[in-house]
Amino acid sequence: VIRETAASAPGKVILSGEHFVVHGSYSVAAAINRRVHVRVREFQGPKPRIVLGDQVSTISSDDGSFPVVKTVARDILSMVTKTNQDSFEISITSDIPPGSGLGSSAAVSLACAGALADFMGLTLNKNELSDMAFRGESKVHGNPSGVDVQSCLNGGLILFKKNSQTEKISLRNSFCLLVVFSGKKRSTSKLVAKVAKRREEYPNQFKRMTESVSDISLEVVEAAKGRDMRRMGSLFTLIQSQLSWIGVSTLEIDMLIEDILGANGVLGAKITGAGGGGSIIAAIDQDSGDSTLKSVSQKYPYSFISDIPQEGLRWEKPAS
Ligand code: MEV
Numbered sequence: 001v002i003r004e005t006a007a008s009a010p011g012k013v014i015l016s017g018e019h020f021v022v023h024g025s026y027s028v029a030a031a032i033n034r035r036v037h038v039r040v041r042e043f044q045g046p047k048p049r050i051v052l053g054d055q056v057s058t059i060s061s062d063d064g065s066f067p068v069v070k071t072v073a074r075d076i077l078s079m080v081t082k083t084n085q086d087s088f089e090i091s092i093t094s095d096i097p098p099g100s101g102l103g104s105s106a107a108v109s110l111a112c113a114g115a116l117a118d119f120m121g122l123t124l125n126k127n128e129l130s131d132m133a134f135r136g137e138s139k140v141h142g143n144p145s146g147v148d149v150q151s152c153l154n155g156g157l158i159l160f161k162k163n164s165q166t167e168k169i170s171l172r173n174s175f176c177l178l179v180v181f182s183g184k185k186r187s188t189s190k191l192v193a194k195v196a197k198r199r200e201e202y203p204n205q206f207k208r209m210t211e212s213v214s215d216i217s218l219e220v221v222e223a224a225k226g227r228d229m230r231r232m233g234s235l236f237t238l239i240q241s242q243l244s245w246i247g248v249s250t251l252e253i254d255m256l257i258e259d260i261l262g263a264n265g266v267l268g269a270k271i272t273g274a275g276g277g278g279s280i281i282a283a284i285d286q287d288s289g290d291s292t293l294k295s296v297s298q299k300y301p302y303s304f305i306s307d308i309p310q311e312g313l314r315w316e317k318p319a320s
Pocket of ligand 1: 014017018019020021022101143144145146147148188192272273274
């Protein structure tokens with residue numbers, strides 16, 4: 001019998017508070033219905049390896065590939081005895097484009113921690129797994145706030161603040177958002193550094209804006225609870241102007257948002273995540289989602305509508 005374990009985690013969108021959350025504001029994030037799957041199985045080879053499509057590397061090699069997965073895997077291997085380290089393979093499949101701002105690095109980090117810990121017979125609690133995923137994500141992500149990992153871990157809609165307990169918001173009536181990937185990948189760490197510079201240049205304005213973003217995040221929670229999409233849309237529009245001010249929008253993204261705002265049923269749109277490319281989300285009229293998606297997809301093929309799945313990290317039945 002080949003030993004095998006598997007876990008998956010959802011991607012995420014940030015509804016409010018990206019960037020400012022790194023500097024202490026509240027942020028609101030939601031899981032999306034696109035997931036990363038990680039499978040770990042015994043494998044007859046000289047060294048444990050990682051596979052994603054046609055990309056292959058060993059855990060011990062420092063070739064620059066799979067920085068997140070390698071950090072997590074090495075962390076876990078340091079916790080087990082040598083004999084348990086017989087060769088194995090970590091294989092990754094993902095519905096989330098890397099660099100799209102939809103949480104692929106946090107999701108891969110968590111799913112890998114979950115599947116590999118299970119394979120090694122380690123019982124880690126949610127905090128231990130998220131700490132591990134956070135360290136993995138820090139490898140690619142500069143100075144993460146932790147919101148991405150918490151969102152992918154918990155699923156659903158969360159209210160997050162650095163160094164505070166994450167609050168999962170219960171929704172009597174869930175809702176859907178439109179997600180559009182611009183097709184332009186970007187590096188979160190560069191954008192986070194750019195915002196830190198902006199903060200140095202305008203400390204007073206930045207401080208007030210961070211407070212304002214916190215208040216807006218609490219408003220977004222209220223709009224979500226009341227399924228008030230018009231209110232959510234207008235909050236998105238407001239947040240986009242703040243993100244623009246900190247310099248994480250681009251001409252391309254401004255034009256993308258301009259287009260999307262013209263589509264039938266769209267009530268407001270903003271960058272989601274780090275910006276600089278990546279993805280945008282839009283609040284939409286809940287009754288006309290299909291026709292909105294249809295019109296937007298003509299120009300932006302990587303668009304989808306996501307509800308807010310309640311499940312975060314989960315262990316899967318192995319395939320074989
Ligand atoms: C990225 O999804 C969100 C940022 O705020 C960075 C972070 O919070 O770690 C840009």
